[in-house]
Amino acid sequence: MEEKRILPLKPFNSNCIKFILAFPDYYEYGLPNLAIQVLYRKLYKIRDVLPDRYYLYTDDSKEKDKILEYKIPLKEADIVGFSIPYEGVILNFIKILDICGIPYKASQRQENDPIIVCGGPVVNCNPLPIAPFGDIFILGEGEELIKDLVNLYKNHKKNGYFNKKNFLNCVSQLRGCYVPAVHGFHGYGLIKQTKPIDINQFPSHSIFISKNTIYGEETFSIELRRGCNQRCRFCYMGTRLRPARTLKESTFKDLVDIGLRYSRIIKLFYEGLDPEYVEQCLEYIRGKGGKVRIGSQRLDKLSERIIKIIGEAGQRKLTVAPETTERLRGVIGKQKIRNKDILKIVEISSNCGIPDFGLYFIIGLPFETIRDIDEIADFIMEVREKMNSLGNINGYLEIGLNMLYPKPWTPFQYACTILPNEAEGRLQYLISKLSKGGYKVVVSTDVVDEKVERKKESVYKNLIKIETTIGTL
Incomplete structure (x- = not known):
C-alpha cells in the first residue's frame, strides 16, 4: 500500500508493547480517520511502545489476520484499540475479532489474549450494547488518557508476568x-x-497520506474545530462533545505549512464555524499554493465565497444536510434551513464549476409520516431538475440516506428506532417514486463517494445515486 508517512516506521522490537489501532472498515475508508492517526502519533512518542494499524481486509486476503506494517497476527498484540465512529461498523468490530482468532467475548479471553480497548463516538454515547466484547471503554477523548493506560500496562507486565484482573482493576x-x-x-x-x-496542544491532522482512499488523491487533513455549538436534537456532537474548540490561527497555519510538504491538497473538518473565519483559512491555504477541500456543510454557515474557492480548487462535490422535510426540521432544531436556500446553493455550486451535489437525509425521525417521504422524494427531484436546468446533467446528485439511531444524552435519546424492515420499506418507496419520475437511480451500500478525480462524463445522465446502509443490517 503506497503511503507517505510523516513519522518513520519504528524498528520492530518484540520486547516493546505492541499497541495496535484498529479501524473496523477497509483501508480506503479507515485511513482518513483522524482519531487513529492522532493516537498513533501519541503512542509513537512513548518509549518501549510499538504502534501499528489494522484495517479490515477483503475475505479472500491471505493476510486478513495481520497488522498493516509489521505483518504479525493481530492476536499477538498486547493491546488492540478500536475506534468505533458510527453504528454501522459495530458488526465489523466483532468480525475482526473473529477472523483474527481473538475470542470475541471478553469473558472468554485468556491472559495471553490482547486487551481490547474501544473508543469513539458510539462508545462515548453508550458503551453498554457492546460491553461484552471489550475489556476497556474510553468515555471521552483519549489523547491524554492513552499514555496513562500504557504506563499502567507497563507496570503490570514486569518480568514477563501479567495479571489481567489486577490491571483492569487499576484501569x-x-x-x-x-x-x-x-x-x-x-x-x-x-x-x-x-x-x-x-486541541492546540494535541492538534488532529494526518500523519499517513495515500491516494488509495475514498478521496482518490493524496490529502492532508486538519481538524479545524472539534465539537459543535448548534445542538441539533438528534446529534451527539453538540451535546456530548463539548465545548466546541477551534484551532488558533498560528496553530492552523503551522499545520498547513507541514501538510504542504507532503500534499498539495488540504482538507478541513469543522462544524458550525462562522464563514468569515473559514474563508480566511481557505485563503491562507490557497495563498500558500495549496488546494482546499471541505466536507459536508451546514447551510447557514456556508458562503458564496467558500463555494467559489473550493470550486476554483477543483473540488468535485459540495454536500449539505437538509436531514428531512421543512416540517420536521422544526422538530430536530434546523428550522432555519429552507428548501429554497438549498436550491440557491445548488445554483451557486454549479455556476462555480462544482459538478456534483450531495444531500444527507435521515429517515425514521419522530413524527415522520409517509407524507415526509413523499416530500423528500419531491425535493430530491427538484434539486436534480435544478442541476439539469443549469446545464449540469452529467453531474451526480448523491443522496446519503440512513435511519435514525437515537443517541443517549440528546433530546431524542428515548425516541424509538424504526425496525430494519420498516426502514427498507421506506427506502424502496422513495426509490420507486424517484424512478417513476423518470430518473436513473443507482443504490450503493458503500459510503458516500468522495473521489475527486473521475471522468466528468458519466455512463448515466440525470443520475440520482443513493448511498445507504439500510438493507445491510
Whole structure:
C-alpha cells in the first residue's frame, strides 16, 4: 500500500508493547480517520511502545489476520484499540475479532489474549450494547488518557508476568474508563468522561497520506474545530462533545505549512464555524499554493465565497444536510434551513464549476409520516431538475440516506428506532417514486463517494445515486 508517512516506521522490537489501532472498515475508508492517526502519533512518542494499524481486509486476503506494517497476527498484540465512529461498523468490530482468532467475548479471553480497548463516538454515547466484547471503554477523548493506560500496562507486565484482573482493576480507577469486568453491565453508576483536551496542544491532522482512499488523491487533513455549538436534537456532537474548540490561527497555519510538504491538497473538518473565519483559512491555504477541500456543510454557515474557492480548487462535490422535510426540521432544531436556500446553493455550486451535489437525509425521525417521504422524494427531484436546468446533467446528485439511531444524552435519546424492515420499506418507496419520475437511480451500500478525480462524463445522465446502509443490517 503506497503511503507517505510523516513519522518513520519504528524498528520492530518484540520486547516493546505492541499497541495496535484498529479501524473496523477497509483501508480506503479507515485511513482518513483522524482519531487513529492522532493516537498513533501519541503512542509513537512513548518509549518501549510499538504502534501499528489494522484495517479490515477483503475475505479472500491471505493476510486478513495481520497488522498493516509489521505483518504479525493481530492476536499477538498486547493491546488492540478500536475506534468505533458510527453504528454501522459495530458488526465489523466483532468480525475482526473473529477472523483474527481473538475470542470475541471478553469473558472468554485468556491472559495471553490482547486487551481490547474501544473508543469513539458510539462508545462515548453508550458503551453498554457492546460491553461484552471489550475489556476497556474510553468515555471521552483519549489523547491524554492513552499514555496513562500504557504506563499502567507497563507496570503490570514486569518480568514477563501479567495479571489481567489486577490491571483492569487499576484501569477502572482512571477517569473516563468503563471496565465491564469491574463496573458490571447494568447500572454501573457515574463514570465521568475524560476532560476535554486543548486541541492546540494535541492538534488532529494526518500523519499517513495515500491516494488509495475514498478521496482518490493524496490529502492532508486538519481538524479545524472539534465539537459543535448548534445542538441539533438528534446529534451527539453538540451535546456530548463539548465545548466546541477551534484551532488558533498560528496553530492552523503551522499545520498547513507541514501538510504542504507532503500534499498539495488540504482538507478541513469543522462544524458550525462562522464563514468569515473559514474563508480566511481557505485563503491562507490557497495563498500558500495549496488546494482546499471541505466536507459536508451546514447551510447557514456556508458562503458564496467558500463555494467559489473550493470550486476554483477543483473540488468535485459540495454536500449539505437538509436531514428531512421543512416540517420536521422544526422538530430536530434546523428550522432555519429552507428548501429554497438549498436550491440557491445548488445554483451557486454549479455556476462555480462544482459538478456534483450531495444531500444527507435521515429517515425514521419522530413524527415522520409517509407524507415526509413523499416530500423528500419531491425535493430530491427538484434539486436534480435544478442541476439539469443549469446545464449540469452529467453531474451526480448523491443522496446519503440512513435511519435514525437515537443517541443517549440528546433530546431524542428515548425516541424509538424504526425496525430494519420498516426502514427498507421506506427506502424502496422513495426509490420507486424517484424512478417513476423518470430518473436513473443507482443504490450503493458503500459510503458516500468522495473521489475527486473521475471522468466528468458519466455512463448515466440525470443520475440520482443513493448511498445507504439500510438493507445491510
